[in-house]
Amino acid sequence: MTETAQTEQFDVATYMQTLGRQARVAARALSRAETGARNTALHAIADAILASREVLKSENRKDMDAGRKHGLDAALLDRLELTDARIDAMAEGLHQVAALPDPVGAISDLDYRPSGIQVGRMRVPLGVIGIIYESRPNVTADAAALCLKAGNACILRGGSEALHANQAIARCIEQGLEKAGLPVTAVQVVATTDRAAVGELLRLEGSVDVIVPRGGKGLIERVMQESRIPVIKHLHGVCHTYIDDQADIDKAVKVAFNAKTQRYGTCNTMETLLVADGIAGRVLPVLGKMYQDEGVELRGCEKTCQILPGIKPATEADWDEEYLAPVLSIRVVHDMDAAMDHIDRYGSQHTDVIVTENVTRARRFLREVDSSSVMVNASSRFADGFEYGLGAEIGISTDKLHARGPVGLEGLTTLKFIVLGDGHIRT
């Protein structure tokens, strides 16, 4: 591939179409491959990554040097770097995915029907998955592992700033596939930095079954605009915690503090705190001080500003904002219904939490809040594939169709119907 990508008359459309055709062929072989072969490949890729440690680091240094030259900021350079610990983690992640139960081929609900036929469902791979991601080269190994385990071929388009490391990881993946007797085109890492490659990938509707964009809003919006292929996407996370007037104050303080401050840049971090009028005077002074000691900027509604004098007033725009930063908007609401109205209007259907001791309210909140994760008395930071026991995640979906919330192996498969008869006909 690297060779093709570097010829002088390089045609990105032809190149991507070739990847698409090869992926389609590989997908068919992969869907037939036994569990053992796919697991062997995953272990062998892990071995190859550890054996190529020095190559990975030297290729990564080329990316880092180029990144510094192009003035990438410190945060981006940090995400780009392949340290020894990160190389170990990649290998470990591959072994972990190999250890997960195989979703492919599982048959469920196989029942006899009145006509005499048996009808059931079989879990099968989606086919070919296109993944578009940015900077962190370890995503190349993680994404390949999940696709492979679920029996899918994949085309991976990483950030151009990580080209050298990604290509070095691609060689390790090829070695592992070869060792397991699987087609090396089962995982293809796009070998050009030509930005047109993304557009071409989005047009491969005959070859690619689903696109997973992992990146910032700009990328996701571009993919939504351009793609004719179904997309599993994560748009944004405006997550709420509602502290009910029947909340246990200690739990409320613990959960609301953790939901904001455990990590700022993640999509399941709380961005707006809603507090019932009847408890605001008792809970906000405690929480407000804790946030301020932690360096969190608070922006409050009128009532909040009365309870916490000196903080910045929130504007209408604050309720829509995904800060991804040490900033929190706070609103005092009349009751749970007002909280649910606020979430319905401003939320992004990602993760929303109620803190209450009242079981009737907990039951209503769980049923009525239309978000991919709805929680009672727990931090929104738990919305994560590992925490949910999915083993690993390819992303968190804010879509409603197909996969909702953290997407693990199951989200990379689909169900087909199987029918068994003995010469049965319809009358």
Added chain:
Amino acid sequence: MTETAQTEQFDVATYMQTLGRQARVAARALSRAETGARNTALHAIADAILASREVLKSENRKDMDAGRKHGLDAALLDRLELTDARIDAMAEGLHQVAALPDPVGAISDLDYRPSGIQVGRMRVPLGVIGIIYESRPNVTADAAALCLKAGNACILRGGSEALHANQAIARCIEQGLEKAGLPVTAVQVVATTDRAAVGELLRLEGSVDVIVPRGGKGLIERVMQESRIPVIKHLHGVCHTYIDDQADIDKAVKVAFNAKTQRYGTCNTMETLLVADGIAGRVLPVLGKMYQDEGVELRGCEKTCQILPGIKPATEADWDEEYLAPVLSIRVVHDMDAAMDHIDRYGSQHTDVIVTENVTRARRFLREVDSSSVMVNASSRFADGFEYGLGAEIGISTDKLHARGPVGLEGLTTLKFIVLGDGHIRT
């Protein structure tokens, strides 16, 4: 609505946006409505339909008269007609949907995680469903019933040729909703024949969660082109039956005859028969005569034409064709692998069948054929929501994401994660 639709400065965009906003509000109420309320509405709609029998018939006569005047063909006029039997069937269908188990709110897989939280999934409505369909007015009641049962609001856009009957059915639906204390805007039947209404519906991405087009290829392709909203669609059904050389000949003849002739115009009807070389000489003469006696035109590959002299040779285009008519293409293939290659190349991933007594081949065919229904020793005509025990179906999906194959109540819902804790935080 009728009033709005008939004002002089009628603006279809504003009208459709109003329907969208109203549906969104109704969806929230509906998602909270108890099982009993939704079932009460379904029974009450059935009662209203039976009580309005004469109105429905006289409104339908207006459509029929207009249809005759506009030169609709006999088949279309037949589909358009509301007979007493069809009115009874509509009411009966509503009672049947009411009797189905309620999918909404069902919690599954609620397990404790090592962190101490409980994580499970709750089945919830999709929200607002837009359905676009043609001619048959009974679809109005059927589609409304399924959406309502699954807790969704819907916007129904029927064929303009059925406007009067559809509006009369809409009045019955409103009566039923009112009786159950549910918002009458939970089911809105578009009251204008303006063709721009479809385009406007496809643009309501803020209000509509999924579009279900039920109609011919032209409609589906238009929807795929224009819609920014996810679509559950049925594209086409090029279904195959493969008769293996280890097939039981009696079963093969029975299944292959039924798959073609039980009904010609349905998507699960066989369009291409594949026969293993080793059995073709014994099975094709019997089957060929049966098809010809039934008036089915046969188009064969070279070998088929040798076995059945006088039939028309098949061209390359025949293998791609969904005849929906008494026409069948027949190809003799070397073995099951060749049959699966043919299906992979020409099939539409709808329903494909193997007839064999060999369990190893059956097992491989089930696993490796990538279609929404894969069958062993049964007629492809079984690919149907009722036959599969789904209770009813809104259509058959040839997509891979979300719903694949017959789409029943489950396909009109989605799963969200629920998390229960006791002040748990992430560390």
